[in-house]
Amino acid sequence: MDRKQLSKLRALKIELTRFMMLYQFALDELNTKFNILKQEFEYIHDYNPIENVTSRVKSPESILKKVHKKGFELSLPSIRENIQDIAGVRITCSFISDIYELKKQIEGQQDLEVVEIKDYIANPKPNGYQSLHLILRVPVSMSDRIERVFVEVQIRTIAMDFWASLEHKIYYKYNQEVPKHLVAELKEAAHSAAQLDKKMESIHMEMNEHKEALERKEEVQELVINNEKFRLPLDFLTTTLQMKE
Numbered sequence: 001m002d003r004k005q006l007s008k009l010r011a012l013k014i015e016l017t018r019f020m021m022l023y024q025f026a027l028d029e030l031n032t033k034f035n036i037l038k039q040e041f042e043y044i045h046d047y048n049p050i051e052n053v054t055s056r057v058k059s060p061e062s063i064l065k066k067v068h069k070k071g072f073e074l075s076l077p078s079i080r081e082n083i084q085d086i087a088g089v090r091i092t093c094s095f096i097s098d099i100y101e102l103k104k105q106i107e108g109q110q111d112l113e114v115v116e117i118k119d120y121i122a123n124p125k126p127n128g129y130q131s132l133h134l135i136l137r138v139p140v141s142m143s144d145r146i147e148r149v150f151v152e153v154q155i156r157t158i159a160m161d162f163w164a165s166l167e168h169k170i171y172y173k174y175n176q177e178v179p180k181h182l183v184a185e186l187k188e189a190a191h192s193a194a195q196l197d198k199k200m201e202s203i204h205m206e207m208n209e210h211k212e213a214l215e216r217k218e219e220v221q222e223l224v225i226n227n228e229k230f231r232l233p234l235d236f237l238t239t240t241l242q243m244k245e
């Protein structure tokens with residue numbers, strides 16, 4: 001290899017590294033955002049809808065595989081535009097309602113652009129796969145410009161995640177040709193996971209209602225003044241008793 005070719009290769013390596021770095025920066029931005037959301041929500045509502053967050057940048061091999069599979073042009077601009085899950089975040093929540101609460105919070109972030117939403121919870125895939133996918137454009141501030149980078153965010157319950165990771169392992173173990181009986185069993189398992197999610201959600205809601213009722217009860221105090229019974233909020237009593245004459 002002559003010097004000219006070598007320096008061309010070096011330039012290509014730098015370009016590719018910079019390309020991949022952008023996706024890691026976008027993930028860093030999002031991870032910070034989710035961390036803030038998590039802590040703020042916990043502080044205000046004494047509750048946290050996010051159980052766990054993981055992220056990854058797709059390997060160059062997987063990117064190339066996808067480019068060939070989908071028949072896209074093999075160039076950086078084409079990859080940047082067409083492969084929208086090079087950077088991926090996976091979030092698990094305890095309850096389905098948490099997933100939609102989180103979606104609302106993401107949509108409310110001024111600097112994030114929600115490009116596409118795929119709701120595989122409302123419309124599960126034929127194999128039973130359930131998850132909420134958001135394709136976002138995340139602004140990344142570089143020294144000389146702002147890049148808007150695609151990131152795929154998958155939000156699902158712990159039960160959905162349990163199912164998806166086993167299904168993924170089976171799919172690869174059988175080299176994508178899963179025996180029919182396993183396909184059927186997986187579908188049944190997906191149904192059971194969905195039932196479990198529904199049950200947990202209803203228990204969670206009942207617990208919340210009970211908690212709210214308890215709080216309401218605690219807030220009201222009965223007071224007898226001149227043989228007359230008053231039911232007064234605790235707040236009112238506290239502030240009244242603290243009033244100076």
Ligand code: 0O2
Nearest residue numbers: 058062085088118125127129133154163164165167168169
């Ligand atoms: P990996 O290794 O997780 O990144 P496409 O992205 O074009 O192949 P589509 O329809 O555009 O497919 O996107 P979709 O359906 O939103 O799926 C993208 C990702 O969702 C997949 O990425 C998986 O991570 C996950 N996913 C989708 N369907 C299934 C499924 O049936 N089972 C499991 N376990 N995961 C699924 P990758 O690139 O395929 O894989």
